[in-house]
Amino acid sequence: MHLSHEEFLQSVSGFLGMFYLALGLMNGVAAYYLWQLAEAQHHHAPTAEHPQDSHLGNKSFGCLFLAVVFSIMSPLAFSGSATMMAPISLPQFMVDGVNYLFAGSLGPVLYSTLSVGLLAVLFLGRRFFVRPVVAWIVWNCMLVLLAVCMTNPNFASIVMKPDNVPIVAMVYLLAFFTWLATAQAVKNDDRAKDGLPPLEKLDDEKILVWPDLVYTELICMVAITAVLILWAVVLKAPLEEPADAAKTPNPSKAPWYFLGLQEMLVYYDPWFAGVVAPLVIVGGLMAIPYLDFNKLGNGYYTIDQRKFAYVTFQFGFLVLWVTFIILGTFLRGPNWNFFGPFEQWDVHKVVPLNNVDLSEFFWVQWLGMPKPKAPPDVGAGAALGFAIWRELPGILLLLGYFTLLPPILATTVFRKFFQKMGLIRFMILASLLLLMALFPIKMVLRWSFNLKYIIALPEYLANF
Amino acid sequence: MPSLSEHIKNSQIWKSIFRHPMPVDRRNRIVVVLTNFFLHLHPVSVKKQGIALSYTWCMGGVTFFLFLVEAVTGVLLMFYYRPTLEWAFKDILELRDVSSMGILREIHRWGAHAMVITVWLHMYRVFLTGSYKPPREFNWVVGVILLLLTLLLSFTGYLLPWDQLAIWAISVGSNMAKAHPFLGSAGPGSSLLSVGGINLITSASDARYGLLGARFVGEETLNRFYILHCIAIPLAVSLLLAIHFWRVRKDGGISGPL
Numbered sequence: 001m002h003l004s005h006e007e008f009l010q011s012v013s014g015f016l017g018m019f020y021l022a023l024g025l026m027n028g029v030a031a032y033y034l035w036q037l038a039e040a041q042h043h044h045a046p047t048a049e050h051p052q053d054s055h056l057g058n059k060s061f062g063c064l065f066l067a068v069v070f071s072i073m074s075p076l077a078f079s080g081s082a083t084m085m086a087p088i089s090l091p092q093f094m095v096d097g098v099n100y101l102f103a104g105s106l107g108p109v110l111y112s113t114l115s116v117g118l119l120a121v122l123f124l125g126r127r128f129f130v131r132p133v134v135a136w137i138v139w140n141c142m143l144v145l146l147a148v149c150m151t152n153p154n155f156a157s158i159v160m161k162p163d164n165v166p167i168v169a170m171v172y173l174l175a176f177f178t179w180l181a182t183a184q185a186v187k188n189d190d191r192a193k194d195g196l197p198p199l200e201k202l203d204d205e206k207i208l209v210w211p212d213l214v215y216t217e218l219i220c221m222v223a224i225t226a227v228l229i230l231w232a233v234v235l236k237a238p239l240e241e242p243a244d245a246a247k248t249p250n251p252s253k254a255p256w257y258f259l260g261l262q263e264m265l266v267y268y269d270p271w272f273a274g275v276v277a278p279l280v281i282v283g284g285l286m287a288i289p290y291l292d293f294n295k296l297g298n299g300y301y302t303i304d305q306r307k308f309a310y311v312t313f314q315f316g317f318l319v320l321w322v323t324f325i326i327l328g329t330f331l332r333g334p335n336w337n338f339f340g341p342f343e344q345w346d347v348h349k350v351v352p353l354n355n356v357d358l359s360e361f362f363w364v365q366w367l368g369m370p371k372p373k374a375p376p377d378v379g380a381g382a383a384l385g386f387a388i389w390r391e392l393p394g395i396l397l398l399l400g401y402f403t404l405l406p407p408i409l410a411t412t413v414f415r416k417f418f419q420k421m422g423l424i425r426f427m428i429l430a431s432l433l434l435l436m437a438l439f440p441i442k443m444v445l446r447w448s449f450n451l452k453y454i455i456a457l458p459e460y461l462a463n464f
Numbered sequence: 465m466p467s468l469s470e471h472i473k474n475s476q477i478w479k480s481i482f483r484h485p486m487p488v489d490r491r492n493r494i495v496v497v498l499t500n501f502f503l504h505l506h507p508v509s510v511k512k513q514g515i516a517l518s519y520t521w522c523m524g525g526v527t528f529f530l531f532l533v534e535a536v537t538g539v540l541l542m543f544y545y546r547p548t549l550e551w552a553f554k555d556i557l558e559l560r561d562v563s564s565m566g567i568l569r570e571i572h573r574w575g576a577h578a579m580v581i582t583v584w585l586h587m588y589r590v591f592l593t594g595s596y597k598p599p600r601e602f603n604w605v606v607g608v609i610l611l612l613l614t615l616l617l618s619f620t621g622y623l624l625p626w627d628q629l630a631i632w633a634i635s636v637g638s639n640m641a642k643a644h645p646f647l648g649s650a651g652p653g654s655s656l657l658s659v660g661g662i663n664l665i666t667s668a669s670d671a672r673y674g675l676l677g678a679r680f681v682g683e684e685t686l687n688r689f690y691i692l693h694c695i696a697i698p699l700a701v702s703l704l705l706a707i708h709f710w711r712v713r714k715d716g717g718i719s720g721p722l
Contacts, residue, residue, distance in 0.1 A: 169581070201513075201720075206510065207511075228533065236570065239560055243626045243627055248632065258637055270651075275645065288591075290601060301593055
């Protein structure tokens with residue numbers, strides 16, 4: 001089924017109209033809320049929790065302005081006509097530019113670098129980004145970006161897949177909650193510098209569960225029920241062709257929450273990416289409370305007081321888990337090839353694969369000799385010996401990685417950790433960190449040297 | 465002349481159910497939490513800060529509520545669904561096109577996606593507030609198992625519509641078990657487990673076979689996943705949820721600065 005551009009715009013115009021209307025409403029409510037706050041300020045003296053804010057009026061006006069802008073965009077979107085929707089459509093040069101950037105085999109490199117870079121900038125500049133005005137502008141921009149991109153048929157067709165809608169929601173929910181947590185952490189960190197207790201400690205008052213908690217829970221339940229019913233009415237659950245074991249869809253994807261792991265299959269064989277890695281992730285998560293010896297930051301938001309734990313967890317969760325789910329869901333098409341967000345999923349896209357094993361690098365390219373090979377008529381033991389000799393560079397490298405790095409770390413950057421944790425706990429922490437680091441390491445090696453396997457033992461199904 | 469509501473509240477039936485007057489004063493607000501089965505999950509009083517939405521995000525509660533929604537809609541859906549090759553897809557088709565209760569399937573599916581997301585957000589919040597630290601270490605471990613079970617619940621349910629999306633997603637996922645070191649027929653070291661030259665680990669005896677009940681995703685798998693999805697995993701989740709909530713209380717309630 002191929003739609004013309006007009007038909008496509010018609011098909012998304014209803015959604016976009018409602019979306020802009022919701023954005024207008026959101027800003028209208030914000031404007032009203034700020035205006036109420038400004039009014040209240042005239043009557044109440046400022047307190048520590050609510051300091052005087054002389055810009056409330058301006059902020060309220062800013063939100064009102066946005067509300068008006070979105071309210072104008074809404075009917076434009078509802079019109080569904082190409083000319084009316086031109087101002088809220090994705091400009092062609094953007095489509096071409098992004099397509100150009102992601103063309104070729106650099107897609108995953110660019111995507112991963114950009115996401116890590118963006119998260120790093122947000123983290124380092126967190127004091128700036130958590131400010132309500134900045135956060136509100138960023139939030140609005142994120143939502144408008146989604147709406148504008150939705151006018152691109154290739155983008156829309158992937159984002160609107162019923163099972164992908166929750167992932168879009170998750171991205172925005174994660175952005176919101178990360179802001180919420182970071183904003184409180186920054187406040188607490190500033191207070192700690194002044195020798196003040198965290199905000200969570202200010203209100204030590206005990207209240208009765210009935211009515212305060214019970215009513216909050218009731219309202220939450222009603223809200224969730226309403227959201228679910230609305231979602232169920234608006235969006236039909238997917239149902240494709242009846243199951244047919246003879247017809248493999250291309251791409252074949254696992255359920256969305258496992259797509260980060262499926263993405264790792266590009267870099268590691270299934271025994272590692274699909275079995276060992278998930279087990280290590282679950283075990284590592286369980287180990288967190290027993291490895292984190294830092295007594296600070298128990299029961300309140302903070303970043304500065306537990307920077308190592310924070311950065312490690314965020315790297316694992318936001319970078320390695322969430323970012324790669326997004327990549328696997330939205331940007332991986334037929335044959336698990338990378339496609340830019342505005343690119344059409346072309347089954348015939350060819351990406352040259354010329355990946356090389358480390359043993360090939362070592363024996364053939366550096367030593368200029370053929371790889372050691374067992375004579376055809378030797379026994380199993382001798383064949384294994386030859387295979388290990390052939391892969392010795394990779395085996396030594398990996399052995400060194402897991403045995404030499406921990407003591408080096410224990411005597412340098414992690415000296416305090418080692419002293420506080422003892423040998424066993426430290427070794428577990430170091431092993432988990434090194435295992436986690438293997439993912440970005442292998443990716444970078446693949447991107448920069450086309451490295452396929454560090455240890456290539458296909459005869460024993462043990463490639464690494 | 466007492467009003468009707470007075471009359472009801474003074475009746476023997478009402479009083480046998482609710483053993484105290486309406487919770488409008490301090491004493492009865494305490495009593496209601498202590499005597500009501502559903503409310504006694506809660507303590508009588510909590511720190512005001514501990515239940516602030518900006519602090520807890522209410523994500524644990526929302527996840528639990530979604531679990532209940534899934535249980536109720538799931539039981540109702542079971543009335544309409546038969547896990548066999550002949551009927552599974554047709555029954556879903558009927559739910560979509562014919563049955564007036566068809567929207568149950570949408571609520572169930574979106575609720576499942578939402579539950580995966582809220583359970584992540586709950587874990588995210590617990591980590592960011594350092595709430596896994598002593599004395600709550602063990603409850604974090606229980607939580608990680610619950611997270612895993614939530615994913616498995618969603619994974620096993622994914623197969624049940626028996627359409628292309630379902631079987632191929634499960635095929636891709638369960639193919640990983642084939643690569644299990646030692647225990648998967650295509651995994652490293654599996655050829656080591658042999659007796660007298662005969663491999664013990666084959667495609668008809670390996671980890672994937674154990675998961676699927678067959679060499680590939682077929683009717684045995686459908687039956688197996690159906691039972692896991694509707695009975696086995698929900699039972700395990702219920703037990704662990706009880707422990708999780710119990711330990712929240714025993715470990716000092718909702719976390720907060722010491």
